[in-house]
Amino acid sequence: MAGAVAAAPLLAGRAPEATVAPASLGELRAVVAERDGRTLVPVGGGTQLALGGAPRGRFALLDVRAALDGEIEHEPADLTVIAPAGVTLAALDARLAQAGQRLPIDPPRAPEATIGGALATGTGGPLRTRHGPPRDFALGMTVLRADGELVKAGGRVVKNVTGYDLMRLWCGSLGTLGIIASVALRALPRLETVDLRFRADSLVEGRALAERFARADLRPELFDLIRDGDGWRGIVRLAAGAVAGARAVASADLEACDEREYLAARDLGFGPDDALTLRASCPMGMIAEVAGAFAALAPTRMLARPLAREARASWEAGAAPEAGALAETVRALRAALAESGGDVVAERLPDGCRNAVEPWGRPRAFRRMAAVKAAFDPDGRLNAGRFVGGL
């Protein structure tokens, strides 16, 4: 895993000056507080380094895993866990599993990702369908601000409105407002589930099935539709007790399957050969339109997650569309999604497309977002250039 960083990857085509890996929180604070004019790019598991624009100016990668490692404090009776941000989701899951609990945060390549990184990027996975975005599990956080100050918000109880909800500001901020140092999370009991797969004649048909499952209150843990060759297939994960109900409302055959289908859906677009990956956040009713626009550019694979209102398409190296066509598709989709507040994010971009496509859209209230950045990192030291609008 350390190799991912040791290889000093390019960020949006640019090479870091150095990789710094402080050994303790104290050292990390010192590195952050030192104003050497470099942009700092915090790195956890390194699974999302392709996300966002190029860092501004001279920059160094800041591998936080050693500095933010340590004890996981799990309180099974409270269904809460406090973890240093550098622990991996795999380590966290192993710890929770000992007491029959879990944390339903499953971004692409989840086991390697750190909890801090997963929250900072805010990318969910198949389990978003049932459990919502990762931020909904953060009860409290300690964050290392760009000036080296450690600040906290929230707490470690499951219900808490004491003070401003900075956790939601920090989650999904790509480390541009501070480096998450530790986090208190809500855990859930593990559930006995069954994975079922099915064929769908079309995305519209698959989406209709998702809707029937939702309306029948079957509460699928995940419901993903995949196209990686000819035609769509679906995967649904249900509580064991809900399977009979699902068969009753399903139009297709539901066939039990192992975890591979889930893993394929979770990691779609994040394989070693994927050069271009787009994610659209869209209303459920527009998901077929979005997939249609992706399909016109002949992606290698596509994913639709109707109940979580997102779709993803990926192109392997060599299969990526011409930059102009890609830019036009992204532009048209962003325009179509604007009213709903949805967007298209280029999660991976090949070098040839970088000048043609902004990785993020331009969200509403952008000026206010720029004010947030100015309030917490006025000198733009953390991840400058990588986030929305170059923040």
Next chain:
Amino acid sequence: MSAPDALLRELRRAVGDAHVLDRPEDLLVYELDGTIDRSLPDAVVFPDGAEQTRAVARACRAHGVPLTPRGAGTGLSGGAVAARGGVVLATARMRRILSIDPVERVAVVEPGVANIELSEAAAAHGLFYAPDPSSQKACTIGGNVAENAGGPHCLALGVTTNHVLGMEVVTADGEIEWLGSLGPEASGYDLRGLFTGSEGTLGVATKIAARLLPAPDAVVTLLAIFADVEAASETVSAVIGAGLVPAALEMIDRVTLQAAEAGLRCGYPPEAGAVLLIELDGIAAVVDEQARRAEDACRAHGASEIRRASDPVERERLWKGRKGAIGALGRIAPNYYLLDGVVPRSRLVETMRAVGDIAARHEFPVANVFHAGDGNLHPCLLFDEREAGATARVLEAGAEIMRVCVDAGGALTGEHGVGFEKQRFMPWLYGEADLENMGRVRGVFGNEGGFNPCKVLPEGTGCGETAGHAGAVAAAGPGAWV
């Protein structure tokens, strides 16, 4: 501070003569919310939408007059109190349900829509809106967003922030902006999440997009009767420990039960020392099995009786004592001081014991009716404010109880908000750097101190008078909620 005539003229021009109140007899109703922290505003204005709201915000800002937003005034932390006088901006004229999209399961409503109105409108589509504060017949969605309100059914589904997708807001610096979305994940910082629960200190929502959920296939409510609070508290841990996450898990203690029985005739046996209400929902087969496991946990911890209801009328009967509890306490004493502390679930038993000891030492009866499943306590200290020194003593006892919650690793407030009432206790939880850091979000929205002053964060001067006066002390009776 009084509102200058020039400001009043501008406000009248902005919203119309009929929608500005400034006669003292009209203002009286607006001097308090669900607490008795009071402070008289100089004017109350009723804008009918974002444009008028913006005009009001800009006018107050230009004149340097404080502005305090207000929903239904059911809040329990003094959040709607015009702490430094000035203008109250009431959302009562913004009460339209603008749309319900049954396919996307999204409703767009104006802030003055009552929580129950949204639930009823959603029900017509087989949907529901999850957060259900006990004041849901009166409290507004706008107020719920401001306070990040909870309710009995927030254990499994989460509080308001988990159910609000986006909102049109008028910011403290007088701009109209959309935060969040109508459903999809919006790019950029989660300003929606920051705004929700900011207690009306960053701006006022003028439209809200709310997530609706499909109505449950089956619902089972259990009412389990125990000899004492400790047995009931241990049962709460056992239910959670059995891997169940009920839709609701509520506790009612003996003092409350007796008042509820006398006032509402809920059919509680006289020897009952504590009651748990456990609600499970989902598909029928799963719910039935979960209900059996919950019943087993209750029996294993000494429940003397378990009642089970699965049709709406029967379930309503079981909930009756819970929902009318605080009002029924008026039979015991004319006033109560209601707290909202949270503790880790595993500290419930010892915390309840400490609460009882504190109340006994100060010689106040204490009633407990609360969200046991998420450790959110609502001790109600019962007293008579006409008794000399009683209010001061009850505040002292309340502060001790909050301290106990904080020391147990908990928090000051689980759903009522910090408001005016608890701002001075914030340093128990957060250091100076933490509070300064939180305060920066006000600058982001252009709040230089005049927009809803004296809320959430401790402010040095000018807020002390009223805060010292009463805290969340309220008169019990019909229309009193937890």
